[in-house]
Amino acid sequence: MNNIFVYCEIEDGVLAEVSLELLTKGRKLADTLKCKLEAVVIGAGLQGIENQIFPFGVDILHLADDSRLYPYQTLPHTSIVVKLFEQEKPQIALMGATSIGRDLGPRVSSALHSGLTADCTSLEIGDHEDKKAGMHYKDLLFQIRPAFGGNIIATIINPDCRPQMATVREGVMKKEILDPDYKGEVRTIDVEKWVSSEDFVVSIIDRHIEQSKVNLKGAPIVIAGGYGMGSRENFNLLYDLAEVLGGEVGASRAAVDAGYASHERQIGQTGVTVRPKLYIACGISGQIQHRAGMEESSQIIAINTDPEAPINAVADYVITGDVAEIIPKMIKFYRKNTK
Numbered sequence: 041m042n043n044i045f046v047y048c049e050i051e052d053g054v055l056a057e058v059s060l061e062l063l064t065k066g067r068k069l070a071d072t073l074k075c076k077l078e079a080v081v082i083g084a085g086l087q088g089i090e091n092q093i094f095p096f097g098v099d100i101l102h103l104a105d106d107s108r109l110y111p112y113q114t115l116p117h118t119s120i121v122v123k124l125f126e127q128e129k130p131q132i133a134l135m136g137a138t139s140i141g142r143d144l145g146p147r148v149s150s151a152l153h154s155g156l157t158a159d160c161t162s163l164e165i166g167d168h169e170d171k172k173a174g175m176h177y178k179d180l181l182f183q184i185r186p187a188f189g190g191n192i193i194a195t196i197i198n199p200d201c202r203p204q205m206a207t208v209r210e211g212v213m214k215k216e217i218l219d220p221d222y223k224g225e226v227r228t229i230d231v232e233k234w235v236s237s238e239d240f241v242v243s244i245i246d247r248h249i250e251q252s253k254v255n256l257k258g259a260p261i262v263i264a265g266g267y268g269m270g271s272r273e274n275f276n277l278l279y280d281l282a283e284v285l286g287g288e289v290g291a292s293r294a295a296v297d298a299g300y301a302s303h304e305r306q307i308g309q310t311g312v313t314v315r316p317k318l319y320i321a322c323g324i325s326g327q328i329q330h331r332a333g334m335e336e337s338s339q340i341i342a343i344n345t346d347p348e349a350p351i352n353a354v355a356d357y358v359i360t361g362d363v364a365e366i367i368p369k370m371i372k373f374y375r376k377n378t379k
């Protein structure tokens with residue numbers, strides 16, 4: 041049986057969160073399909089990297105270790121992944137919907153004529169009946185994601201071409217160690233054999249990475265504001281509430297578009313995915329694209345003037361009223377109680 045492959049990204053010797061999330065999902069899919077989970081790591085100075093990977097239930101790790109392979113570069117990484125996939129013929133290949141995955145994924149799928157579904161929010165295994173063609177397909181990868189502006193949740197399948205390729209954004213899937221002592225096999229890739237000197241035509245002389253100052257993913261409490269906050273001044277109240285509760289401030293896309301908050305705070309399909317212990321949605325209607333980024337939160341409180349707002353359907357507690365009245369009351373109450 042052909043296996044499941046996950047392309048893993050590394051930064052300064054540390055596996056990207058999204059790669060670990062995909063390994064977790066990949067392990068579950070491999071168990072369902074009764075096949076092996078394989079990982080691909082391409083970079084430099086990779087000694088010991090397997091210790092970060094095997095605990096997620098990886099059976100085979102393909103390593104391409106060469107000083108010219110880090111930081112990521114399109115041509116050499118594409119050559120390696122394409123040749124590896126041609127040789128190993130995976131049935132499923134997963135990558136992060138990061139700037140690297142978005143660069144690499146389409147190139148690999150185009151070289152292999154495989155097709156690719158970007159930004160999946162869920163991956164499942166299932167059967168498909170094509171009544172017209174009289175065909176029954178078993179154990180396909182259901183690549184599930186919002187489509188047509190989020191108006192439908194589409195299940196996309198790739199019955200004929202392999203690998204079935206998908207990218208997934210960071211935070212969408214859960215990260216879970218399977219067994220800290222899980223042991224797999226390391227296979228070293230012969231870089232000289234698969235990468236031509238032309239692929240190394242670009243050399244990176246310097247790199248500057250600006251770390252995000254907003255840590256929405258790691259915050260246990262997220263207070264998110266929407267267009268219903270009404271103004272930037274009102275939106276700023278959310279920072280006071282976040283301060284007293286020890287949380288971080290998020291925003292809907294409408295709030296970002298209105299200039300109430302910066303894009304790095306956007307939560308949802310085209311923003312960050314969060315699953316905090318507590319999510320307080322203030323003046324957010326709860327369209328599907330927003331819910332895609334927050335509905336896995338443990339507890340959700342919605343504050344909205346509209347008792348029928350869609351956000352209320354996923355909320356554990358609903359406060360019907362004006363944010364401009366309710367939020368100052370909450371700040372006052374929590375300040376009093378935390379003194």
Ligand SMILES: Cc1cc2nc3c(=O)[nH]c(=O)nc-3n(C[C@H](O)[C@H](O)[C@H](O)COP(=O)(O)OP(=O)(O)OC[C@H]3O[C@@H](n4cnc5c(N)ncnc54)[C@H](O)[C@@H]3O)c2cc1C
Binds near residue numbers: 327
């Ligand atoms: C391809 C695509 C991707 C998208 N990606 C994202 C995404 O990543 N994240 C995202 O958030 N959106 C995204 N959107 C946009 C999404 O469809 C919605 O337009 C957006 O989420 C609406 O933001 P909102 O709820 O803040 O604003 P609105 O829909 O305008 O809702 C405002 C809410 O505030 C309430 N309200 C008004 N005044 C008050 C008040 N004084 N007190 C309390 N409540 C009040 C209203 O009743 C209403 O429910 C995307 C759309 C598309 C097509």
